[in-house]
Amino acid sequence: MVITVCIGSSCHIKGSKQVVDQLRDLLSRNSLDDRVTLTGAFCMGDCMNGVCVKVDEALYSLKPENVEAFFETEVQSKFNVKDIKGETVKSNG
Ligand code: FES
Secondary structure, three states, rough: EEEEEEEOOHHHHHOHHHHHHHHHHHHHHHHOOOOOOOEEEOOOOOOHHHOOOEEOEEEEEEOHHHHHHHHHHHHHHEEEEEEOOOOEOOOOO
């Protein structure tokens, strides 16, 4: 998985550096930093809705306040699988 955070000027003003720092921290705390590539890109053409973040090719609009919720639903959940009892466990792949 590749997460690309817009670091263009409009998104920068809206807190892209904070979003990057939060994502880096969340990836590290969840031991996903070796499985997810965090990178930056200049203007993604949707400045009005920044901070713009792409997960692979899907575009999201984030604020520092909703990074954690975004991380749980769009990142962390992708690495969890249901085991036979329906409990969520971390996959090895
Ligand atoms: S500066 Fe981020 S979309 Fe334009």
